[in-house]
Amino acid sequence: MSKNMRRDERKQTKKSLAPPIFQTATFTFDSSDDLEAFHSSETDAFFYTRYGNPTNEAAERRLALQEGAEASLLYASGMAAVSSVFLSLLAPNARIVIPQESYRHTRDIAEGLLTRYGVRVEIPVENTAESLETLPEGPVRVLFAEIPSNPTLRIPDIEKMAEWAQNRRARFVVDSTIASPALFRPLEHGADLAVQSATKYIGGHNDVVAGAVSGNLDIIEALREQQALLGSILGPQEAFLVERGLKTLELRVRRISDTALKLAEFLVGHSGVSRVHYPGLESHPDHRRAQKYMSAFGGIISFELDGNHEKADELVNTLQIPVLAPGFGGTESQVEHHVKMAYADIGIEGAENRGVPAGLVRYSVGLEDFEVLRDDLGEGLKKL
Numbered sequence: 001m002s003k004n005m006r007r008d009e010r011k012q013t014k015k016s017l018a019p020p021i022f023q024t025a026t027f028t029f030d031s032s033d034d035l036e037a038f039h040s041s042e043t044d045a046f047f048y049t050r051y052g053n054p055t056n057e058a059a060e061r062r063l064a065l066q067e068g069a070e071a072s073l074l075y076a077s078g079m080a081a082v083s084s085v086f087l088s089l090l091a092p093n094a095r096i097v098i099p100q101e102s103y104r105h106t107r108d109i110a111e112g113l114l115t116r117y118g119v120r121v122e123i124p125v126e127n128t129a130e131s132l133e134t135l136p137e138g139p140v141r142v143l144f145a146e147i148p149s150n151p152t153l154r155i156p157d158i159e160k161m162a163e164w165a166q167n168r169r170a171r172f173v174v175d176s177t178i179a180s181p182a183l184f185r186p187l188e189h190g191a192d193l194a195v196q197s198a199t200k201y202i203g204g205h206n207d208v209v210a211g212a213v214s215g216n217l218d219i220i221e222a223l224r225e226q227q228a229l230l231g232s233i234l235g236p237q238e239a240f241l242v243e244r245g246l247k248t249l250e251l252r253v254r255r256i257s258d259t260a261l262k263l264a265e266f267l268v269g270h271s272g273v274s275r276v277h278y279p280g281l282e283s284h285p286d287h288r289r290a291q292k293y294m295s296a297f298g299g300i301i302s303f304e305l306d307g308n309h310e311k312a313d314e315l316v317n318t319l320q321i322p323v324l325a326p327g328f329g330g331t332e333s334q335v336e337h338h339v340k341m342a343y344a345d346i347g348i349e350g351a352e353n354r355g356v357p358a359g360l361v362r363y364s365v366g367l368e369d370f371e372v373l374r375d376d377l378g379e380g381l382k383k384l
Ligand SMILES: *Cc1c(COP(=O)(O)O)cnc(C)c1O
Pocket: 077, 078, 079, 080, 082, 103, 106, 146, 150, 175, 177, 178, 196, 197, 198, 199, 200, 209, 210, 211
């Protein structure tokens, strides 16, 4: 399937090249007959924006091409996408397996919310396919994985995980926000659903919060029906921004990945840096798999500094180019002392208990020139 759009796939009103923003809650009918024709599926008209909107549809079509999926569905945020997938696939006593190193709030939903509804949540410590073998026998409803994982960018053997899921009759759901579909397409490696926080690389400019799920038509249609009930839709203005972001996704992510690889290599040789987590480096435990699955290695670099976590604070304060801000995937570089940014409520010890090293700096590379970012990092590290 090509991810480039054919001319006949552009179906915009009044031959507009860009999708118009249908800023409307509802759609009108000419007559009762017209309404009846709509309900008997004789027309492709729209009804009410909670059930669908042409701007959203345009963005979903483009995303489905990018993911190599039959269909995609947008959500109000990445978390809305994740939680909706959980709600649709799980039930009391059903088992979900979710690795220890996942997006913090995904794990929080599993442990804090799903358990309240009687879902059995199992968390293997390692982000590897092998760790699944340690789980109790019996059917599992959902195998969830974040590939690459956050923040140490582990990349498990996806085919092995897909096989395990099939043997356990589980749906295999992969959140590949950190790679984006420009670099990695989970559906091509046996995943049933690919989840994205479109807030990150897809939106790409830190000006929209959005999420998406992609997969086979039947699952996406079921999610769409559920979404009409849960109400977690994306507004048409935001859908427009997602569609626009998708047009330059590949260019941005390739450029960002080129810069990130060079920065990671620069950091490796640097005194004061004790460890660099970047899948493009030979030293990363999953480098071979990253080469196999991904067309480039992405824009996140996590690194640890010699000594205590105060050095991480000093560095993020000293750097002049990247902004100190949560999130990643925008045009501006962003940096954070990860534990302080993402785990403030449970503190350094709480984060360490979840396997996140204190003092880990997460750097999201933007579109600035490599030399500028390198010199800034070099200066910052020298001052420590
Ligand atoms: C940001 C993020 C999410 C949540 O997305 P929001 O759009 O912020 O709700 C989920 N998964 C991963 C991997 C993320 O990075």
